[in-house]
Amino acid sequence: AQSVTQLGSHVSVSEGAxxxxxxxxxxxxxxxxxxxxQYPNQGLQLLLKYTSAATLVKGINGFEAEFKKSETxxxxxxxSAHMSDAAEYFCAVSEPPPTDKLxxxxxxxxxxxx
Amino acid sequence: DTGVSQNPRHxxxxxGQNVTFRCDPISEHNRLYWYRQTxxxxxxxxxxxxxEAQLEKSRLxxxxxxxxxxxxxxxxxxxxxxxxxxxxxxxxxxxxxxEAFFGQGTRLTVV
Numbered sequence: 456a457q458s459v460t461q462l463g464s465h466v467s468v469s470e471g472a473x474x475x476x477x478x479x480x481x482x483x484x485x486x487x488x489x490x491x492x493q494y495p496n497q498g499l500q501l502l503l504k505y506t507s508a509a510t511l512v513k514g515i516n517g518f519e520a521e522f523k524k525s526e527t528x529x530x531x532x533x534x535s536a537h538m539s540d541a542a543e544y545f546c547a548v549s550e551p552p553p554t555d556k557l558x559x560x561x562x563x564x565x566x567x568x569x
Numbered sequence: 570d571t572g573v574s575q576n577p578r579h580x581x582x583x584x585g586q587n588v589t590f591r592c593d594p595i596s597e598h599n600r601l602y603w604y605r606q607t608x609x610x611x612x613x614x615x616x617x618x619x620x621e622a623q624l625e626k627s628r629l630x631x632x633x634x635x636x637x638x639x640x641x642x643x644x645x646x647x648x649x650x651x652x653x654x655x656x657x658x659x660x661x662x663x664x665x666x667x668e669a670f671f672g673q674g675t676r677l678t679v680v
Contacts, residue, residue: 464609489668498573498660498671499612506667545611554625555664556602559611 457482457548461560469568474518474533476563478546481527487549488529489557490520492542499545505529516540541567573672575661581678582651589647590675594663601644602669603636605629606658615659618644651679 462477480486487506491499503514510522520531529546543564547557574593582588594601599620604612615634616626620641630636633651638644648655656679662669 487667491671496674496676498575498673499662501668501670504668547611553619554617555600555669556614556617556625557604557612557662557669558614561609562611 457486457550457558459488459546459548459558459560461546461563463563464561465564465566467566467568468536470538471535474531474536474540474565476531476544476546476565478520478529478531478560479527480529480546480548482548484551488520488522489547489549490514490518490529490531491545491547491559493545493562494542502531502544536565536567538567538569541565573661573663573670575659575672575675577675578673579676579678581680584653584679585650587647587649588651588677589645590659590661590677592644592646592661592672593642594644594661595665595670598663598665598670599641600664601638602662602664603644603646604660604662606660606674607656612660615646648677651677653679655679 458481460479489504490502503512505522513519518533543562546560550556576591601618603615606612618638633649636646658674660674661672
C-alpha cells in the first residue's frame with residue numbers, strides 16, 4: 456500500500472530563509488508524487504509533481520523537490536521564503552491506475568516571519 | 570474553463586438533517602474524486618467515478634453517504650442524518666492525464 460509521512464507538523468522560517476519541508480514515501484510500485492499547497496478555507500493547489508522523469512522537479516512560486524529513491528524521500532525546498540508562502544503543504548502519493556487516488560500526508564504548516 | 574467548482578462553499582446544518590453538495594469538474598476530465606478533510610489532517614479519499622460509474626468507495630463512506638454522477642458530468646454527495654462527526658471540508662477533484670485539480674471545497678458544520 457502507498458503512504459507518505461511528513462516530518463514536522465509546523466515549520467517556521469524568517470523571510471528570505473531557506474524553506475525545507477520533508478516527505479518520505481512508501482510505495483510498492485514506482486511512485487507518482489505530488490506537493491499541494493492549501494491556503495485557509497481554500498482547496499488544494501498543485502505545486503509540483505514527479506512522474507518518473509527528471510528527479511529534480513521545479514514547480515510554481517519558486518518551489519522545487521528532489522526525488523531520492525535510495526532515501527524514499529521527496530522533500531520540498533525554496534531558496535528564499537516569502538511572506539505569501541505561509542500556508543499548509545501536503546505531500547501525496549498516487550495509487551496505481553486505474554484508481555489513481557491520492558494518499559496524503561498529514562500536512563506541514565509553514566509560518567514565515569518578517 | 571474555470572476549473573473545478575463546488576457548491577455551496579459553506580453549509581451549517583442541524584444534527585439529523587440531510588445535506589447535499591455539488592461538484593462540477595473540468596469538462597474534459599472523466600475521473601472525479603471526493604475527499605474529506607478534517608481539521609489538522611490531510612484529505613482522505615471517499616469515492617471515485619470514471620464517467621458515471623462509481624468504481625471505488627472508502628470504508629469512510631458509511632451507508633449514510635451516497636454519491637452520484639449522472640451522465641458523467643457533475644457529481645453530488647449526499648449525507649443523510651448528519652452527525653457532528655461529519656463536520657469537515659469536503660473536497661472534489663477531477664483528474665486529467667497525470668494530475669488532479671481540486672475545487673475550493675465545501676465546509677460542513679453540524680451543530
